Amino acid sequence: MIVKWTETESLLLPPGLEGLPMQQHETYGAACVASGCRVRRFVLRSREGCVLAAAQVLVRRWMLLGTAALLSRGPVWAPGTAAAFRQAALIRLLDRLRTEHRCVAVTPELCGGVDPLAHCGWLEAVTPCHLASLRLDAPPDVLRARMHGKWRNRLARAEQAERDGLEIRHAPMPPDPGHWLLRKEAAQARQRGYRSLPPRFTAAWVAAGGAHAARLFTAWKAGSPVAAMLFLRHDPGASYHVGWTGPMGRETGAHNLLLWRAMTWLQSTGVQQIDLDVIDTVSAPGLVRFKLGSGARPALLGATRISAPGSRLFAAGSA
Numbered sequence: 001m002i003v004k005w006t007e008t009e010s011l012l013l014p015p016g017l018e019g020l021p022m023q024q025h026e027t028y029g030a031a032c033v034a035s036g037c038r039v040r041r042f043v044l045r046s047r048e049g050c051v052l053a054a055a056q057v058l059v060r061r062w063m064l065l066g067t068a069a070l071l072s073r074g075p076v077w078a079p080g081t082a083a084a085f086r087q088a089a090l091i092r093l094l095d096r097l098r099t100e101h102r103c104v105a106v107t108p109e110l111c112g113g114v115d116p117l118a119h120c121g122w123l124e125a126v127t128p129c130h131l132a133s134l135r136l137d138a139p140p141d142v143l144r145a146r147m148h149g150k151w152r153n154r155l156a157r158a159e160q161a162e163r164d165g166l167e168i169r170h171a172p173m174p175p176d177p178g179h180w181l182l183r184k185e186a187a188q189a190r191q192r193g194y195r196s197l198p199p200r201f202t203a204a205w206v207a208a209g210g211a212h213a214a215r216l217f218t219a220w221k222a223g224s225p226v227a228a229m230l231f232l233r234h235d236p237g238a239s240y241h242v243g244w245t246g247p248m249g250r251e252t253g254a255h256n257l258l259l260w261r262a263m264t265w266l267q268s269t270g271v272q273q274i275d276l277d278v279i280d281t282v283s284a285p286g287l288v289r290f291k292l293g294s295g296a297r298p299a300l301l302g303a304t305r306i307s308a309p310g311s312r313l314f315a316a317g318s319a
Contacts, residue, residue, distance in 0.1 A: 003092045005042045005055070012043045014051045014078035017236065019273050021073035021109075024056050025234035030208035032058055035201050044075070044089055053077045053086075055093060059101065065308065066102030073109055073301065083112030090116055094307070103308035107301055115302035126304035132276035132291035133299040136267040143263060143295060151256065151293030158257035166221055166252050168261055173214035173230055175206040181216065181228045184244045194283075202241065205232055214241070217262050219254035227254035231262055231274070238266050239275040259294055 011026040029039040038059040044052045055075035062068050097104045182199040189196045219227040227249030230242040276291040
């Protein structure tokens with residue numbers, strides 16, 4: 001089997017993709033470049049010249065270690081590509097990256113339902129995690145029927161609050177790192193002790209992708225915002241990126257209504273799936289209930305593994 005990855009300037013995606021992770025979208029790469037990273041893009045073609053796969057790799061320089069390459073949720077594959085071929089081609093790409101960078105980290109999608117790097121000998125740095133994946137593959141009444149009963153009841157109460165004066169708006173997100181939502185989310189992250197992408201990444205995403213790239217849904221009461229949810233588009237998918245709610249937003253169940261409006265609007269513009277980020281049952285069980293209650297389903301990723309000087313000794317010792 002001949003597998004030859006070719007480096008390209010732009011991202012050449014296979015046709016007919018059913019989904020595209022945010023980390024493998026060209027706008028993500030452009031935003032990371034604007035934030036100080038280097039990006040490498042690779043394509044794998046058939047003998048006939050058809051694109052079989054594409055991969056976007058971030059490159060950073062780590063002090064004392066040198067350059068580190070990160071392949072997150074890639075490569076992306078043409079529909080119907082055999083799992084065994086995908087696994088072999090992924091390993092070939094990683095072998096190339098290892099010869100060109102001091103450290104390589106990878107978080108793969110599953111191949112045929114299994115982790116393609118489970119027995120590769122690399123050090124497992126982060127155990128496999130689940131993401132909440134919300135499919136938009138049915139009419140709105142079916143999407144609503146998929147919701148958990150309590151979630152649907154909270155949505156109905158929020159719709160009643162809308163009739164009583166709660167106002168829902170949505171518009172393109174401006175490329176402003178000082179936007180009020182980003183400031184509120186940064187303060188919320190400090191208060192709750194979690195890490196998030198910096199506001200400059202969001203601004204860079206919008207600047208790179210244009211008005212179509214990010215949609216902001218907000219709930220207003222008496223002229224003031226009470227809740228908001230921001231979604232980044234990476235067609236044919238989208239990702240929940242930033243959210244915030246105040247006391248009135250919680251009281252009215254505004255986030256349920258905001259997500260529902262985002263689901264129906266994004267679906268009407270061609271989005272097939274929304275990624276609702278990691279499911280963390282230990283640190284954020286309430287957020288897990290919110291995500292899965294909306295009709296989302298858990299999607300498993302492979303473990304995050306690294307290859308760096310000395311890492312094989314640690315991997316052997318933990319086996």
